Amino acid sequence: PWWKYMNRPQPSLRDFAALRERMGNAQGITFEISTSDRTIKYRSNSVEGINVSAASHDFDKTWNFELQAGRYFTETESNNGSPVLLMGADVAEGLFGGDDPIGKQVQVLGRRLTVIGVFKKEGEDMLGTSLDKNVNIPINFAKSILDIQNERYGPQITVRGNDNVSLEEVESELKGLMRSIHRIRPGQEEDFALNKTTILSNQLDSMFTMVNWAGWIIGGFSILVGGFSIANIMFVSVKERTNIIGIQKSLGAKNYFILLQFIFESISLCILGGLLGLLLVYLIALLLGALTGFYIILGVNNILLGIWISVIIGTISGFWPAYSASRLDPVEAIRS
Incomplete structure (x- = not known):
């Protein structure tokens, strides 16, 4: 119920300190707050609408990011609350x-x-969040100017488990410690929530899996229709060039030469169609990116897969017309 959610206590520095002291399966634990729509100035220049985040020292262990310039906070700067920052x-x-x-x-x-580092440009994620317009300061510096446990700043504790420990183990230990810290009796309902970043990624994985399956099904029908079309084109080509085939065979052309000639022609048609399809997909992806900001990457693996499928379909579709051409009687072929 919403009232239980509203009455939950905010994550506190006491919770954070206890978790840091007692949790064994974590490679990083961070206390974080943020405040939005702030302005940053340098001489006569200013940038408005930035997000200011404050975090404890393990921020670089709990979140993935890269710096394009400078360095991260030293432990001394974090502990002493030095007036330093990282910016997007x-x-x-x-x-x-x-x-x-x-x-x-x-x-x-x-x-x-003082600016000590700049985050590498990364763009927005699926939720529209980004470090590009973010400023990060040490949490101990934020203490001197903000009430960091005020709910308006959205205090949260982020925990990242060790690489050799499963998510379930980390979650179980964290839940047990939080119940102990909040002195919740067995059977009593928890007054905190554990939100896993994998929930969103699992949902996205499921969605993209469905999209991939739908794409393969639609693509399969398209390939089937395209294969029959190529086969028909090749049968027509054989029919129109029957006398030429007869002349080639009368001049000594072997059956395998005629066979390969038409198979290569079929493969060439399929590769040409595949390249045109890839170009169309690339242009549509660019258009969607420009209109929505959601960019679809056409990777090298996808391009190679498309070409490889074109080769296979060309071989299959062109084999029977090519085989029938290679078996023609040269005398009958010339007469036709």
């Missing part, structure tokens, strides 16, 4: 253009902080 690529571009931002002082949340 769009923020750096808006404030500094092509200049190097490392070591420059900027103003955000009414304080002056």
